[in-house]
Amino acid sequence: EIVMTQSPATLSVSPGERATLSCRASQSVSSNLAWYQQKPGQAPRLLIYGASTRATGIPARFSGSGSGTEFTLTISSLQSEDFAVYYCQQYNNWPRWTFGQGTKVEIK
Amino acid sequence: EVQLVESGGGLVQPGGSLRLSCAASGFTVSSNYMSWVRQAPGKGLEWVSVIYSGGSTYYADSVKGRFTISRDNSKNTLYLQMNSLRAEDTAVYYCARSPLVGAASGAFDIWGQGTMVTVSS
Numbered sequence: 308e309i310v311m312t313q314s315p316a317t318l319s320v321s322p323g324e325r326a327t328l329s330c331r332a333s334q335s336v337s338s339n340l341a342w343y344q345q346k347p348g349q350a351p352r353l354l355i356y357g358a359s360t361r362a363t364g365i366p367a368r369f370s371g372s373g374s375g376t377e378f379t380l381t382i383s384s385l386q387s388e389d390f391a392v393y394y395c396q397q398y399n400n401w402p403r404w405t406f407g408q409g410t411k412v413e414i415k
Numbered sequence: 416e417v418q419l420v421e422s423g424g425g426l427v428q429p430g431g432s433l434r435l436s437c438a439a440s441g442f443t444v445s446s447n448y449m450s451w452v453r454q455a456p457g458k459g460l461e462w463v464s465v466i467y468s469g470g471s472t473y474y475a476d477s478v479k480g481r482f483t484i485s486r487d488n489s490k491n492t493l494y495l496q497m498n499s500l501r502a503e504d505t506a507v508y509y510c511a512r513s514p515l516v517g518a519a520s521g522a523f524d525i526w527g528q529g530t531m532v533t534v535s536s
Contacts, residue, residue: 322459341522343460350509351460359519394460398513398521402473404450406460 309400311332313393313407319415326382328410330395335375339399342371345409347393354393355380359376382412389412417441417525419493419510424530431500431534437493437527445488448513450523451495453506453532463494463506463508468515478504500534507531 310333316317320326330340338358343351353362353369368383382389395407423435435451451463464474464484472484483496493510508530511523 317446324481338518343523346449350529351523352526353519353522353524356522356524360518362519362524396460396522402462402465403475404462404521406462408459413526 308403309397309405311337311395311397311405313395313408313410315410315412316408317413319413320385321415322387323384324415325360326385326389326412328380328393328412330373330378330380330383330396330407332378336397336399338374339397340373340378341396341398342369343394343396344389344391345394348415351394385412419512419525421508421510421527421530424508426533426535427472427500428536429534431501432496432498433532435495435497435508435510435530435532436513437495438452439491439493439512440526442495442512444486444491447515449484449486449493450511450513451482451484451493452509452511452523453504453525454509454529455503455506458506465513466493479509482516497532501522502534505532505534 311329314329340358342355345351359371370381372379392409392411421437450465464485481499485494498513510527
């Protein structure tokens with residue numbers, strides 16, 4: 308099983324600031340990496356797939372980078388609606404898809 | 416509108432059974448990879464099971480031999496039959512779609528709203 312490790316567990320950021328979230332895979336997943344946003348009481352929403360491609364309707368302030376084992380999700384200027392939990396997911400090892408444990412982005 | 420709507424959750428005793436349903440609209444279930452993903456209270460996401468467009472099925476080790484994924488093409492609906500339920504199966508269960516082709520194949524681009532399953536005596 309590929310283990311996905313996210314850091315930090317919690318990120319405190321002020322509105323308008325930049326947020327950088329990390330995700331590390333226990334072995335290479337190439338670019339088969341997705342990011343999701345989840346707000347309380349809601350289902351996850353796909354933000355990024357292929358490590359760097361924004362899903363339909365996702366604002367340009369969200370960007371993804373990385374390949375192999377190291378990945379980053381950057382939110383360039385945090386808006387109030389961006390405070391949520393973010394998960395990474397690898398889909399290189401079919402069909403044993405695995406998620407990271409999540410990073411909570413909270414208001415500083 | 417493309418959407419997934421789950422139903423069938425509830426309270427069940429340990430050792431009991433439950434069947435979840437996920438009705439799709441706006442796309443064809445059998446033309447995509449369809450999965451169940453669960454989330455225990457206050458915890459992260461765990462992939463549970465998938466059914467391929469060709470009908471092959473796969474399961475997480477934690478549910479293998481107890482859960483069965485299936486679909487009814489005529490109803491465009493996905494199912495999860497859960498038997499021998501345990502307390503650790505308590506979670507919100509989401510159905511989710513992965514597109515058949517493209518760079519997003521394997522990512523979950525459409526999710527249902529989730530249905531809560533509580534296993535407790």
